[in-house]
Amino acid sequence: MWGQTFVQSATGRASVTQGGSWRHKMGDTRAVNLRYSYNGPEWNAFAGLHGAKSKTWYCELARGHFSNVGTRLRDLSMVRADNIDTPSHDWAALDAAGNPLNPYDLSSFNLNTAQNSPLTARP
Numbered sequence: 001m002w003g004q005t006f007v008q009s010a011t012g013r014a015s016v017t018q019g020g021s022w023r024h025k026m027g028d029t030r031a032v033n034l035r036y037s038y039n040g041p042e043w044n045a046f047a048g049l050h051g052a053k054s055k056t057w058y059c060e061l062a063r064g065h066f067s068n069v070g071t072r073l074r075d076l077s078m079v080r081a082d083n084i085d086t087p088s089h090d091w092a093a094l095d096a097a098g099n100p101l102n103p104y105d106l107s108s109f110n111l112n113t114a115q116n117s118p119l120t121a122r123p
Helices: none
Strands: 006-008 017-021 025-039 044-058 068-073 078-082 090-094 109-115 119-121
Touching: 017 109
Parallel strands: none
Antiparallel strands: 006 078, 017 068, 025 044, 044 119, 068 109, 078 090
């Protein structure tokens, strides 16, 4: 449902979610360059050689945290935004009985996902 100054979700179809991603990227790159130049009386020569090796690691659990965490507001039935014609809207999250829920209180959320995405990449 919606109007000029409000918007409201269908009852029982709302969701308020939070998510975050924290990655620890570590890497190591080693390179070598070799150059040679010859300047003779008749001609000049220039030669070069380059080599590189790089490795990358993502390891969050080894550093004490997950790479991705997702939560969902518990007991939510409806979300409503009022005063949408002003720069600051008034948001309301309601349970099935119409009681307000606090979407800023982390204890009101269920943990849905906690991922670790280890990766070791080598060329």
